[in-house]
Amino acid sequence: MTLESLAKFGATIPGAIPDLLDPQLLTFGSDRGMMVCGFEEIAGVRYYQGWWMQWINE
Structure with a gap:
């Protein structure tokens, strides 16, 4: 599934935020959080990144 929108005549508009591929x-x-890695592809170039998501107890 991608974050692309539909344009006229079935064309697609790329989303403002690139998809995180191969997460x-x-x-x-x-009790703490999680670490996720993957890559985005922008103009044919792969940009690898990692995300640390932490739980906050309020």
């Missing part, structure tokens, strides 16, 4: 869960701690 992989590296670590998961139910």
